[in-house]
Amino acid sequence: MKIAIIGAGLSSATLCQSLKALGTLTIFEKSRGVGGRMATRQGIDAAWDHGAPCFIARDGGFKQFLQPFLADQTLTEWHPKMTTLGLNQKPYKRAWFEPHYVGQPTMNQWIKPLFAGHAVETQCEIESIYGAPGQWFLASVDRAHGPFDWVLSSAPIGQTQTLFADFNFSLTARYQPGFTLLCQMPFSPSWDRAVCQDAVVAEMIRSGRRPGRRPANTLVVHAQDQWASEQIASAPAIVEQTLRCAAEALLNTEFDSAKLHRWRSAKVIEAAATTHWLNPARQLGACGDWGGTQGVESAFLSGKALGEALAKTLITLPK
Numbered sequence: 001m002k003i004a005i006i007g008a009g010l011s012s013a014t015l016c017q018s019l020k021a022l023g024t025l026t027i028f029e030k031s032r033g034v035g036g037r038m039a040t041r042q043g044i045d046a047a048w049d050h051g052a053p054c055f056i057a058r059d060g061g062f063k064q065f066l067q068p069f070l071a072d073q074t075l076t077e078w079h080p081k082m083t084t085l086g087l088n089q090k091p092y093k094r095a096w097f098e099p100h101y102v103g104q105p106t107m108n109q110w111i112k113p114l115f116a117g118h119a120v121e122t123q124c125e126i127e128s129i130y131g132a133p134g135q136w137f138l139a140s141v142d143r144a145h146g147p148f149d150w151v152l153s154s155a156p157i158g159q160t161q162t163l164f165a166d167f168n169f170s171l172t173a174r175y176q177p178g179f180t181l182l183c184q185m186p187f188s189p190s191w192d193r194a195v196c197q198d199a200v201v202a203e204m205i206r207s208g209r210r211p212g213r214r215p216a217n218t219l220v221v222h223a224q225d226q227w228a229s230e231q232i233a234s235a236p237a238i239v240e241q242t243l244r245c246a247a248e249a250l251l252n253t254e255f256d257s258a259k260l261h262r263w264r265s266a267k268v269i270e271a272a273a274t275t276h277w278l279n280p281a282r283q284l285g286a287c288g289d290w291g292g293t294q295g296v297e298s299a300f301l302s303g304k305a306l307g308e309a310l311a312k313t314l315i316t317l318p319k
């Protein structure tokens, strides 16, 4: 059984775990590595976790799934020194009320072993799918890949809708877009994470002070959701400048450098009607964080649900 999986985030990694004994898996990922939105950008002597800064685990199955990674310390609890910042306001301390997890030394470190033993084609964006059940081909810019018995997409729902447009994929979900600024600071404040009372800046996180990171004066600035939605079509240079000025004003400093990253689909704000999608007649399926509104945990639950449903289908199909 040959199975193609589009995307290499956590939902895909979870799917790989469920399906590893059932066939040969080939994963196609458009970016340079695995992890998807659990992302760390590397610089010279510095790194920025510019995607999900951390995640929580409330589901018992997800908590159990995380245990080996907490044991080998590629995943750890994050206990940042928190503060609240606002213009002309005195900072005050805030505390977590449940465990928050981070990968170390990078956000995707713990996800890498979940793809071990499978072919992962990175820098390979799938543009379309053609063929028929059992004979699917995936087209990237310069070649066709296949044939595959099954094709499963773990891309955000917009990309999956495009890829499966001809195959009755009718689920919808709504994402919050986001802007993140990757900065170098000239000084080292005493906090690790600052929640901001500001119209433009939502929070700031000191990347170089996170678990397992090399010490550096690196800062990640996340924009407010409402402001990001209003600015999504604006010129990146203007967004970068506005976000930078707002963050510099809150810290009363000037950054050494700042670079903008735009997330068209950052977090799900309205989930799809089902956790996953499986069409046994066409031999197609889909999963992703769009199955819920709990971010990383929803990605896990969706990948697991699709894996279990597909495993059940494969076992009952006539040989």
Ligand SMILES: Cc1cc2nc3c(=O)[nH]c(=O)nc-3n(C[C@H](O)[C@H](O)[C@H](O)COP(=O)(O)OP(=O)(O)OC[C@H]3O[C@@H](n4cnc5c(N)ncnc54)[C@H](O)[C@@H]3O)c2cc1C
Residues within 6 Å of the ligand: 006, 007, 008, 009, 010, 011, 012, 028, 029, 030, 031, 035, 036, 037, 038, 050, 051, 052, 053, 054, 055, 056, 124, 125, 126, 127, 154, 155, 156, 159, 178, 180, 222, 263, 265, 266, 267, 268, 287, 288, 289, 290, 294, 295, 296, 297, 299
């Ligand atoms: C700024 C930010 C902050 C966040 N904060 C939190 C938080 O605090 N807590 C939390 O739980 N979650 C948070 N999230 C959300 C969390 O990161 C996601 O919910 C989760 O990582 C999604 O996993 P996934 O596998 O569904 O999708 P992804 O991680 O997006 O993986 C999908 C993969 O598919 C690839 N892909 C897409 N199209 C194609 C194609 N055509 N061909 C090949 N590959 C393709 C993408 O490159 C990507 O690697 C945040 C996200 C962002 C961006």
